[in-house]
Amino acid sequence: MAHPDTRDIPKATVETLHLLFEGILTVLQPGNLLFAFLGCLLGTMIGVLPGIGPAAGIAILIPVTSGMDATGAIIMLAAIYYGVMYGGTITSVLINTPGEAASAVTCLDGYQMAKRGRAGVALSIAAIGSFIGGTFATFGLVFLALPLTGLALAFGPPEIFALLVFGLSLVTGLASKSLVRALIAAIIGMLIAQVGIDPVLGAPRFTFGITELLDGFGIVPVVMGLFGIGELLSSVEARYRNKPTPAVRGLLPSPTDFRASAAPIARGTGLGFVLGLVPGIGTIVPTFLSYALERRLSRTPERFGQGAIEGVAGPETANNASAAASLIPLFTLGIPGSAVTALLLGAFMVKGLTPGPALFVEQPAFVWAIIASLLVGNLILLVLNLPFIPVWVSLLRVPRAIMLSAILCFCILGAYSLNNSTFDVIVMLGFGIVGYLFNKLDIPVAPLVLTLVLTPLLEAALRQSLEMSVGNFMIFVNRPIALGFIVLAIASIALSALNSVRHLRGGGSEI
Amino acid sequence: MRLSRRTLLAGIAGAALASAIGSGPAAAQSWPEPGRTITAIVPFTAGGGTDAFARRITPKMSEALGVPIEVVNRPGASSQIGMTELANAAPDGYTIGFQIFPTSLAYLDPERQSAYTRDSFTPIGPAFVVESVLAVRTDSQFETLGQLVEHATANPGVLTAATPGVLSTGHLAAIGFEQATGVDFALVNFQGGGPSVTATLGGHVAVGFFAMNELLPQLESRGGQLRALAVLSDQDNPYEVPTAVSQGFDVPSYAPDVGIVAPAGIPAEAQAALSEALKAALEDPEIIAAAADTGNSIGWESPEDYTARWIEAEERYAPLIELAKQ
Structure with a gap:
């Protein structure tokens, strides 16, 4: 299978740099720069609105780009993608309501930081982490796209299943202090994920004749309810306890914050990049895994959930790194790994470009302009967002009565706009009550969200693997990558079991 | 992903962009209303063949109709999820969808508990056939x-x-x-x-x-x-x-046959306008060239002819669907 044209590109580093440089020059043309800027700005706004995520944002704005040339249009759409990913963080930190699902995990510590007057620091570190993650992942795309395509292809159903099992084993990393409570939440999440049409055979499960349930519970209304509405209910109650809003202490991270964040940002970049390559994983899973990983690795895991900056830095970085890495299978194979890259693929094709093995050879100027735009877009986003942080933080001074009503309005509006359906609003409000009850019972909501996202992927991968092996479970042991993840999963479970026992003996924690 | 969000965002995006969003030829006919968006459900994952060609055809249909068409992917259960959503969508013509014979014919199998049959849809016309x-x-x-x-x-x-x-x-x-x-x-x-x-x-x-x-x-x-x-x-x-x-292998022909349908009971003028728009799209030289280049063959048919084709597909595939269950 000699394809010298495509195979030679990664080796010719000098030529790569030359092409990248030309790409940067293309992006720096005033028109394209303006599109990148507008995309970042619009994307941030869409991200701030709860409910509307990157896929919906891009879908809405594709018509705006219809009159533009291909390069300008794709630059703008990619910038919107990045903008949304960052914008979603803002509401997670300020009001505990993720603007899009991938920012949900940022609520855990970002919002706690805001409660302690460190909203500015949380937003800054998220912006910086996003910049670093996005930039390094883009460099990975530049120099390693073609070899990494092989890695992406190495992930068949058994590998994806094993990877997801490992992801599930990290769920204990999302436990606040009680493992059992985290597992309760995780299992409820798995059960909720069973609702809907069976993904392999097509039989309806637990739908009780309700058509809207055929598609299962939408992840976005569930997350908005659990975090946003749940917190809203709790804080209405808290009003009577007369807790003063803390003064804002500093907007920029201190040297201590930077030291604490450096390793999580580095790990978040790596984790996000690798998971971004695997088709079908999406951007939510990397953020949760990064959070769980940071908590596992931390010497002071008890600070997580109490405003640990590592819990913001890692996931926010992973989120953007995986977004950039997910473009690799799109460019090199023409196979989109997520809803967002699928929309970009659609936009490519509307412009008469067919992503696939031949794209790098046939349309080098275009491809490199897009890649360069990712670098420039990341920089624009950083420059755009850092000065805005004081403005966002000042929102916290809005009187509580007005703020709570506004949050409720935005959540309802956002949930309704997902499918123009009141059903999503009901789901969100229902899960708001669940979130409130979980809060009261001290059950963490994050494990529920993680299993809700993972379970459908897990089920499809398991069933496809067993179809491949004609029912033989050894398929997960005979394949090296799958075996590796299974071993990691077992080690992870063993370690946390050991820790629990140690805690029990010490009597320091309830199980 | 329909009107309210567009309206909401148009407001946010500001006047400069709002003017760009609504551009396109002014619609002279009574359907579609200017400013509405048509949602086209692709009941398969993005990046598959149906999705790819749907995303090529819909901009051309959009040009002919003068309103934007937004493609949304509703994959799962061999198109049953998306088709169910389509069958239950408001019958106003603003939601259409792509179906593939024989996949969409899964309603012939009672075990699938399909919420729809052929009668649940208004035929618009065939889009393309693939080998x-x-x-x-x-x-x-x-x-x-x-x-x-x-x-x-x-x-x-x-x-x-x-x-x-x-x-x-x-x-x-x-x-x-x-x-x-x-x-x-x-x-x-x-x-x-x-x-x-x-x-x-x-x-x-x-x-x-x-x-x-x-x-x-x-x-x-x-x-x-x-x-x-x-x-x-x-x-x-x-x-x-x-x-x-x-x-030397006598294997029958199995060609996925993709067409456009809407929920049953859409206004006749909407059906006519969509059928005309589909015709315009399929006769567009760009689409004809793209079809040959991407492995699709195209040819417009009236909604009536498409219904006949549908009935023929039901008869041909029913025995195979029986076999697939075993």
Whole structure:
């Protein structure tokens, strides 16, 4: 299978740099720069609105780009993608309501930081982490796209299943202090994920004749309810306890914050990049895994959930790194790994470009302009967002009565706009009550969200693997990558079991 | 993803962009209302063949209608999720969808508990037809269909074969192929054409049953990593892939047949306008060229002719759907 044209590109580093440089020059043309800027700005706004995520944002704005040339249009759409990913963080930190699902995990510590007057620091570190993650992942795309395509292809159903099992084993990393409570939440999440049409055979499960349930519970209304509405209910109650809003202490991270964040940002970049390559994983899973990983690795895991900056830095970085890495299978194979890259693929094709093995050879100027735009877009986003942080933080001074009503309005509006359906609003409000009850019972909501996202992927991968092996479970042991993840999963479970026992003996924690 | 969000965002985006959003030829007819958005449901994953060509046709239909058409993917359960959503959508013509024969005919199987039948939809017209192709990775030991069949016959139930999903055309084609040649594959049903192509590229399955449009960019002759062994058709194709029949295997033709439908009971003027827009799109030189380049054959038909085609497909595929359950 000699394809010298495509195979030679990664080796010719000098030529790569030359092409990248030309790409940067293309992006720096005033028109394209303006599109990148507008995309970042619009994307941030869409991200701030709860409910509307990157896929919906891009879908809405594709018509705006219809009159533009291909390069300008794709630059703008990619910038919107990045903008949304960052914008979603803002509401997670300020009001505990993720603007899009991938920012949900940022609520855990970002919002706690805001409660302690460190909203500015949380937003800054998220912006910086996003910049670093996005930039390094883009460099990975530049120099390693073609070899990494092989890695992406190495992930068949058994590998994806094993990877997801490992992801599930990290769920204990999302436990606040009680493992059992985290597992309760995780299992409820798995059960909720069973609702809907069976993904392999097509039989309806637990739908009780309700058509809207055929598609299962939408992840976005569930997350908005659990975090946003749940917190809203709790804080209405808290009003009577007369807790003063803390003064804002500093907007920029201190040297201590930077030291604490450096390793999580580095790990978040790596984790996000690798998971971004695997088709079908999406951007939510990397953020949760990064959070769980940071908590596992931390010497002071008890600070997580109490405003640990590592819990913001890692996931926010992973989120953007995986977004950039997910473009690799799109460019090199023409196979989109997520809803967002699928929309970009659609936009490519509307412009008469067919992503696939031949794209790098046939349309080098275009491809490199897009890649360069990712670098420039990341920089624009950083420059755009850092000065805005004081403005966002000042929102916290809005009187509580007005703020709570506004949050409720935005959540309802956002949930309704997902499918123009009141059903999503009901789901969100229902899960708001669940979130409130979980809060009261001290059950963490994050494990529920993680299993809700993972379970459908897990089920499809398991069933496809067993179809491949004609029912033989050894398929997960005979394949090296799958075996590796299974071993990691077992080690992870063993370690946390050991820790629990140690805690029990010490009597320091309830199980 | 419809009106309210657009309105909301148009307001936020500011006047400069708002003017750009609404651009396009002014609609003279009473349907569609200017400023509305049509949602086109693709009941398969993004990146599959149906999705790819739907995203090419809809901008042309949008031009003809003067309102934007937004493609949304509602994959899962071999199109049943998306088709159910379409059948239950408001019958105002602002939600349309793409269906594939034979996949969408799964309602013929009572076990699927489909919430719809043919009567649940208003036909608009056929969009395109694709050939079914059997392909392997370029480093596979199989150079010809004969070698594959010989190996599969000697080792029944061992060779894995990817399909794009239960009751997808690829799945029914695989079953039809097994029946005609007497071989027995271990069928692996993915969720859409994109994932099944990825799995075959990755070497996770021995062979794959694909639609030509999904396979084309990955073909050896186009710089890709897959080798087409045979087209399951009685007609020659422009991509120089030999037919199964020409290699001595009497396999019937299985071609995914994609069309556009709307929920039952949409206004007659909406049906007429959509049918006209589809005609304009299919006669567009760009679309004709793109169809040939991407492995699709196109030809417009009236809603009435499309209904006849639908009934014929029901009769042809009902026995195979019975077999697929076993």
